[in-house]
Amino acid sequence: MNKTFLFLLLAGNVAFSAYGQYALPTTVTHKSTSRSITTLDYSLNAVLWQQRSGEYRALCYQAFALAKLQLAETLRQNPKPTKSLAIITDIDESILDNSPQQAQDLLNHTTYSEKSWKAWTAQARAKPLPGAVEFFQYAVQNGVQVFYISNRSQDELPATIQNMLTAGFPQADTRHVIMKGETADKEPRRQAVGQTHEIVMLVGDNLNDFDRMFYKQDADQRCRLVADQHEQFGTRFIILPNAIYGDWESALWNGQVLTPAEADNRKHNALQGYTPSLTADEPTSHK
Numbered sequence: 001m002n003k004t005f006l007f008l009l010l011a012g013n014v015a016f017s018a019y020g021q022y023a024l025p026t027t028v029t030h031k032s033t034s035r036s037i038t039t040l041d042y043s044l045n046a047v048l049w050q051q052r053s054g055e056y057r058a059l060c061y062q063a064f065a066l067a068k069l070q071l072a073e074t075l076r077q078n079p080k081p082t083k084s085l086a087i088i089t090d091i092d093e094s095i096l097d098n099s100p101q102q103a104q105d106l107l108n109h110t111t112y113s114e115k116s117w118k119a120w121t122a123q124a125r126a127k128p129l130p131g132a133v134e135f136f137q138y139a140v141q142n143g144v145q146v147f148y149i150s151n152r153s154q155d156e157l158p159a160t161i162q163n164m165l166t167a168g169f170p171q172a173d174t175r176h177v178i179m180k181g182e183t184a185d186k187e188p189r190r191q192a193v194g195q196t197h198e199i200v201m202l203v204g205d206n207l208n209d210f211d212r213m214f215y216k217q218d219a220d221q222r223c224r225l226v227a228d229q230h231e232q233f234g235t236r237f238i239i240l241p242n243a244i245y246g247d248w249e250s251a252l253w254n255g256q257v258l259t260p261a262e263a264d265n266r267k268h269n270a271l272q273g274y275t276p277s278l279t280a281d282e283p284t285s286h287k
Helices: 003-011 039-052 054-077 099-108 114-121 132-141 154-167 187-194 219-228 247-253 260-270
Strands: 027-030 035-038 084-089 145-149 197-204 237-239
Touching: 039 054, 039 099, 054 084, 054 132, 054 197, 054 237, 084 132, 084 187, 099 114, 114 154, 132 145, 145 187, 187 197, 219 247, 247 260
Parallel strands: 084 145, 084 197, 197 237
Antiparallel strands: 027 035
């Protein structure tokens, strides 16, 4: 098997989370190679990177250090706000690390299921991301409210709050923790917070955590919007790394319903390689 091709497969990712819109079965036969592709091919490296790399932890610390600097500057410039100030944050892979659930699926050789996800969240054992607890405690200590807007389901609320309290997050209660309602679009919930508070910062791992403009856009449009809004990132929008799952995946096929084989082909077609140039040792054509 070509080692470069195998590396690309291992470095890819499939959404195996509560937000995943598609998960591969045990194997898929890729038409161009006639080989079996397993779920392990796609998520192994991503899960290992989140769990075992110092680089992942460094990026988390960096994000929350930047968030603290920006919040301190906001407070300095606005010492007497007319409305209460608030930060909105996502939960999964933004403040809580759910990689053990992903890892267990890998160890069990199973794909994501709602049952396995809820079995994990019911345990209330997710650890906080590096730097997250300290940042949100700093925010509350300086008079800023924190609202946790998640696309977890309503029946996960009690265990989620317990998990957050155990981890040390402030204001983890039924007023500040807002779960998914009728839609995965978080904009209505953000707007509800904005009616009573001035939202000074949003924290998340998915573009949909920041603004409706990103919701259900295709991959190219998401990239264009990020370029257009680049000044917001690192100032008002603080994004955390998540290579395991996210809306970026379904954006590759713009939310279409695809079979696993079709999705696999779409991913390979989305790869952007290059045309190798000739070296001095390679023959040239004289046609």
